[in-house]
Amino acid sequence: MDFGAGPYLVDPATGELRRTWAFVMTLCFSRHQYVEFVWDQSVRTWLGCHRRAFEWFGAVPARLIIDNAKCAITHACMHDPQVQRAYAECAEGYGFRIDACPPHDPQKKGIVEAGVKYVKGNFLPTRSFRDLADLNAQVREWVLKEAGLRIHGTTRVRPLDTFAVERSTLLPLPEVPPDLGTWHAVTVHRDCHVSFERALYSVPFALVGKALWLRATDAVVTVYHDFKPVATHARARRPGERRTVSDHLPPAAQRFFAHDRSWCLQQAREIGDACAQLIGQLLSDRISERLRAAQGVLALKDQYGAARLEAACERAIAHDSPHYRTVKTILAGGHDLAPVSTITPEPYAGRARFARATASLFEDDGPTFH
Numbered sequence: 001m002d003f004g005a006g007p008y009l010v011d012p013a014t015g016e017l018r019r020t021w022a023f024v025m026t027l028c029f030s031r032h033q034y035v036e037f038v039w040d041q042s043v044r045t046w047l048g049c050h051r052r053a054f055e056w057f058g059a060v061p062a063r064l065i066i067d068n069a070k071c072a073i074t075h076a077c078m079h080d081p082q083v084q085r086a087y088a089e090c091a092e093g094y095g096f097r098i099d100a101c102p103p104h105d106p107q108k109k110g111i112v113e114a115g116v117k118y119v120k121g122n123f124l125p126t127r128s129f130r131d132l133a134d135l136n137a138q139v140r141e142w143v144l145k146e147a148g149l150r151i152h153g154t155t156r157v158r159p160l161d162t163f164a165v166e167r168s169t170l171l172p173l174p175e176v177p178p179d180l181g182t183w184h185a186v187t188v189h190r191d192c193h194v195s196f197e198r199a200l201y202s203v204p205f206a207l208v209g210k211a212l213w214l215r216a217t218d219a220v221v222t223v224y225h226d227f228k229p230v231a232t233h234a235r236a237r238r239p240g241e242r243r244t245v246s247d248h249l250p251p252a253a254q255r256f257f258a259h260d261r262s263w264c265l266q267q268a269r270e271i272g273d274a275c276a277q278l279i280g281q282l283l284s285d286r287i288s289e290r291l292r293a294a295q296g297v298l299a300l301k302d303q304y305g306a307a308r309l310e311a312a313c314e315r316a317i318a319h320d321s322p323h324y325r326t327v328k329t330i331l332a333g334g335h336d337l338a339p340v341s342t343i344t345p346e347p348y349a350g351r352a353r354f355a356r357a358t359a360s361l362f363e364d365d366g367p368t369f370h
Helices: 043-057 085-094 111-122 132-145 159-169 251-258 261-271 273-283 291-304 306-318 324-332
Strands: 002-010 017-026 033-038 063-066 073-075 097-100 182-187 193-196 199-202 211-216 220-225 228-234
Touching: 002 111, 002 132, 017 043, 017 111, 017 132, 033 043, 033 111, 033 132, 043 085, 043 182, 085 097, 085 182, 182 193, 193 211, 199 228, 261 273, 261 291, 261 306, 273 291, 273 306, 291 306, 291 324, 306 324
Parallel strands: 063 097
Antiparallel strands: 002 017, 017 033, 182 211, 193 199, 211 220, 220 228
């Protein structure tokens, strides 16, 4: 099996022309084929094509001869090729062995090359395609009604006729398909998240700065440290999505995110009406985000008690200064202990908030206000 260049089609994601690639798997005995056109040659695509090819044949070949595609072989070598980690798991799950062609020796590629050339020379030239789905629908029909029924130039028999015999010698499909996944090296950011395909996934904060391995399937993302799973998340479905487990965050961050706006309002109502009013004003600020200020006000309860905090909030509201620093100053100076009736308004508070006194040079009946 191998990849071959396919036609250019419009990518629905970008609206631009983009090359497709033909994944071709040809059975060596019967020459029956599985052909699928895809957008890329990534490891994820390579594994998915294998699964669909095995389901197409209804069986698994015991040995797969491959060219040295980067999605399958990380280091091509005559004697010791290095198999990509995810592809090795795929081989183990389905029970086949990987036989990589020797590099720089096209004469030994044989059927691997011939299968791709046959698709490119006999299927593509005389056809047109609306999109990728139409392209794959046409190639499946072509495999069954034309390629599979032709008299093969080497075997001199029809591939589908010989496949009926060959299929009984192949390995059966596993009862439970293996969970195919791709592996990726990641580093933990300062916010306790790793990045994969433009989405973020949390890991325990003790691993910040460490290099980990991430295994991604179609549904799940698992992060490993020293071969042990440390975090598992449902896979994000859009770029920029953040999957966070609160227990992965540092204790201070856990407390901050647990004390959200709803929590602040509930705690303020339990303290008293004045506190609830002040917290409501902080959280309803249309200019600044005041969540930290609200949390700071409520934290003063631990030091001064609920009764004193309620009295301080009442005085802060009376002075039209619903701020954390005002409440803290009142409590620190003990001003909340004074009766409410003794509160002296600020010089500029009230209706004459912005008035100032000026002496008249020509009148003796006192200052006038402007």
